[in-house]
Amino acid sequence: MQPRKQTPRLVRARVREHKALRGDYRFLALEFQAIGSLAQPGQFVHLRAPQLAARVLRRPFSIYSAKGNRLGILYKTVGQGTRALAEVAVGERVDVMGPLGRGFPTDRTGIVPVLVAGGYGVAPLSFLAGRLRVRGVVFVGGASARDVVLCVEDFRKLGWEVRTATEDGSRGIKGLITAPLDAWARKNRSQPLEFFACGPDGLLEAVGRLAAKGRWKAWLSLDKHMGCGLGACLACVQKVRDASGKETWARVCRDGPVFEAAEIVW
Amino acid sequence: MAGATPRMAVEIAGIRMRNPVMVASGTFGYGVEFADVLDLGRLGAIVVKGIRIEPWAGNRAPRMVETPCGLVNAIGLQNPGAEGFIRDYLPFLRTQGVPVIVNVWGRTIEEYKRVATRFDGVEGVSGLELNISCPNIKEGGIAFGTDPKMAGRVIAAARKVTKLPLIPKLSPNAPDIARMARAAEDSGADAISLINTIPAMVINVETRRPELANVVGGLSGPAIHPVAVRLVWEAARAVKIPVIGMGGIAEARDAIELMIAGASAVAVGTANFTNPHTAPRVIDGIKDYLLRHRMRGVKQLVGSLGR
Ligand SMILES: Cc1cc2nc3c(=O)[nH]c(=O)nc-3n(C[C@H](O)[C@H](O)[C@H](O)COP(=O)(O)OP(=O)(O)OC[C@H]3O[C@@H](n4cnc5c(N)ncnc54)[C@H](O)[C@@H]3O)c2cc1C
Ligand SMILES: Cc1cc2nc3c(=O)[nH]c(=O)nc-3n(C[C@H](O)[C@H](O)[C@H](O)COP(=O)(O)O)c2cc1C
Ligand code: FES
Numbered sequence: 001m002q003p004r005k006q007t008p009r010l011v012r013a014r015v016r017e018h019k020a021l022r023g024d025y026r027f028l029a030l031e032f033q034a035i036g037s038l039a040q041p042g043q044f045v046h047l048r049a050p051q052l053a054a055r056v057l058r059r060p061f062s063i064y065s066a067k068g069n070r071l072g073i074l075y076k077t078v079g080q081g082t083r084a085l086a087e088v089a090v091g092e093r094v095d096v097m098g099p100l101g102r103g104f105p106t107d108r109t110g111i112v113p114v115l116v117a118g119g120y121g122v123a124p125l126s127f128l129a130g131r132l133r134v135r136g137v138v139f140v141g142g143a144s145a146r147d148v149v150l151c152v153e154d155f156r157k158l159g160w161e162v163r164t165a166t167e168d169g170s171r172g173i174k175g176l177i178t179a180p181l182d183a184w185a186r187k188n189r190s191q192p193l194e195f196f197a198c199g200p201d202g203l204l205e206a207v208g209r210l211a212a213k214g215r216w217k218a219w220l221s222l223d224k225h226m227g228c229g230l231g232a233c234l235a236c237v238q239k240v241r242d243a244s245g246k247e248t249w250a251r252v253c254r255d256g257p258v259f260e261a262a263e264i265v266w
Numbered sequence: 267m268a269g270a271t272p273r274m275a276v277e278i279a280g281i282r283m284r285n286p287v288m289v290a291s292g293t294f295g296y297g298v299e300f301a302d303v304l305d306l307g308r309l310g311a312i313v314v315k316g317i318r319i320e321p322w323a324g325n326r327a328p329r330m331v332e333t334p335c336g337l338v339n340a341i342g343l344q345n346p347g348a349e350g351f352i353r354d355y356l357p358f359l360r361t362q363g364v365p366v367i368v369n370v371w372g373r374t375i376e377e378y379k380r381v382a383t384r385f386d387g388v389e390g391v392s393g394l395e396l397n398i399s400c401p402n403i404k405e406g407g408i409a410f411g412t413d414p415k416m417a418g419r420v421i422a423a424a425r426k427v428t429k430l431p432l433i434p435k436l437s438p439n440a441p442d443i444a445r446m447a448r449a450a451e452d453s454g455a456d457a458i459s460l461i462n463t464i465p466a467m468v469i470n471v472e473t474r475r476p477e478l479a480n481v482v483g484g485l486s487g488p489a490i491h492p493v494a495v496r497l498v499w500e501a502a503r504a505v506k507i508p509v510i511g512m513g514g515i516a517e518a519r520d521a522i523e524l525m526i527a528g529a530s531a532v533a534v535g536t537a538n539f540t541n542p543h544t545a546p547r548v549i550d551g552i553k554d555y556l557l558r559h560r561m562r563g564v565k566q567l568v569g570s571l572g573r
Contacts, residue, residue, distance in 0.1 A: 006304040010542060024492065048540065056487045056540045057332045093539065227330050227337070228322075228539045230302065230313075232295025232339050235330035249323070249344065254299070 023146030041128035042103025118199020141177025208261030273563030279456035290535035291369035297335035321347035336487030340480035399437030411437030414449035425454035444504035502528025518551020537545035
């Protein structure tokens with residue numbers, strides 16, 4: 001194993017913008033030298049909020065936007081770390097390491113891209129939507145309207161068709177996003193579809209199954225609890241099949257977080 | 267304050283280090299993973315993730331859970347085996363200008379013997395840390411760590427097959443750490459290191475299920491630091507060979523505390539996750555401390571506990 005060519009950085013980044021969005025979601029913008037040319041959609045940063053002194057681990061967040069020297073993160077407050085992060089004020093500094101991991105392929109052509117997002121999975125997919133060479137359809141699912149409206153306008157502005165579903169029926173179709181997705185894929189069976197998904201394991205597994213049925217490719221971004229974020233501690237492992245068909249562990253933080261569905265052993 | 271630059275270099279078990287701050291096994295991979303964000307040449311030594319003679323798959327996931335001031339891990343010693351390590355990782359490490367200590371383990375005395383034999387004379391390996399204390403494998407690992415007689419047999423067996431410096435890593439679970447330390451010294455150890463993680467468990471109360479797939483794991487981080495200080499102090503008083511202290515070092519003061527308790531060198535573990543730059547910060551902090559206290563070098567600090 002050799003060090004990577006494009007190395008991540010560890011910096012104390014100044015907070016440029018920090019605001020509440022709908023529901024429990026927040027947007028954080030950090031000053032990060034040249035992030036626009038460094039970051040690939042699907043990569044993440046490993047972040048430490050200064051207020052979190054009694055905790056030893058950083059927190060991983062997908063890169064939501066990267067332009068010039070501006071790094072954007074879209075996050076949901078769910079526990080101690082994200083609640084501490086919510087207290088960080090504009091002008092303060094946050095300890096951030098990245099960009100990390102292997103993201104989505106962005107150079108695909110001759111395909112109809114289908115983006116599938118669950119919850120905060122919209123964050124990396126919104127970044128991807130602006131970087132892919134072709135446009136297609138986005139399926140966004142969540143518990144309620146508050147979870148799915150986040151990036152809908154972003155996607156539309158970038159020229160994507162958006163379809164939504166909520167479990168409580170407060171927006172779009174009622175139920176899981178996989179139902180309208182399956183129906184749509186059946187109708188477009190003869191198209192050269194390619195899936196890009198980020199969300200809970202159940203959603204990713206379903207997208208993988210759907211892709212396998214149509215012999216399409218599906219790029220799935222996995223979510224695992226992390227230690228180092230660098231590939232050293234082996235906390236974040238996922239069972240995968242290697243090129244020779246043998247089952248091994250892959251490190252989501254370094255070999256992923258994006259994997260082609262056929263590699264993954266659920 | 268004026269004064270000569272304090273002497274940071276140390277020699278532990280014949281291994282020359284430019285400073286007494288190493289990185290602990292399992293928290294720094296095989297070095298290359300951290301090379302992205304850290305100049306490895308600044309470290310005193312690198313102790314690599316535990317290696318067995320044959321590859322080992324480790325435990326199922328989840329393997330790690332954060333706790334107040336620490337974490338509990340049950341990685342289960344996943345590793346590419348001695349050949350895999352020598353082929354895929356050692357060539358890079360050899361170019362870094364930093365001593366490499368290979369942490370090794372086995373399920374039986376025979377396996378310890380085989381892995382120690384394999385590394386004898388391998389270029390780029392400065393020493394072997396014998397992990398006789400990992401709580402994460404069920405096949406007897408812990409028995410070696412808690413029974414001085416068993417530990418002595420493992421160490422003596424490795425001693426016979428390698429000229430490399432041998433550093434048994436002791437378990438905080440040993441009922442009498444002084445006896446364990448003496449058993450290691452008497453069996454041919456060149457130094458000892460401690461502490462490994464403390465057996466622990468975390469339950470998700472919402473689901474009423476264990477957080478780790480392995481159910482139990484090992485606690486590390488600042489939460490265990492005072493335990494490490496006590497054990498290092500007791501072990502260092504019991505033996506003449508050097509002690510490498512670790513357990514919950516997050517900043518220079520924690521490392522200094524272990525050295526005052528008797529550690530000749532220290533290792534940063536979990537704090538590498540919190541901030542990969544912890545080890546260089548600890549190095550700088552020790553130097554500042556020596557200057558501030560007008561000490562000539564780290565040697566003056568080791569075992570300097572007053573009463
Ligand atoms: C590659 C990747 C990208 C992510 N991108 C985003 C994003 O763009 N927006 C967003 O809101 N969230 C994202 N997450 C999830 C985010 O990391 C967690 O919500 C966050 O770590 C929770 O921290 P906490 O202290 O608030 O929660 P706690 O529950 O208090 O955290 C306890 C521990 O569990 C870990 N943890 C808890 N939930 C998760 C989770 N879902 N995934 C990984 N670790 C977890 C924490 O890191 C911490 O170590 C991503 C996770 C991964 C792995
Ligand atoms: C994720 C993880 C993996 C570890 N793996 C090993 C190992 O393979 N061999 C070993 O001897 N110790 C291992 N340890 C123990 C550390 O080397 C160290 O002894 C312990 O964590 C205490 O130091 P700390 O509190 O600074 O982390 C591991 C610790 C952690 C957190
Ligand atoms: S988080 Fe440490 S290897 Fe992935």
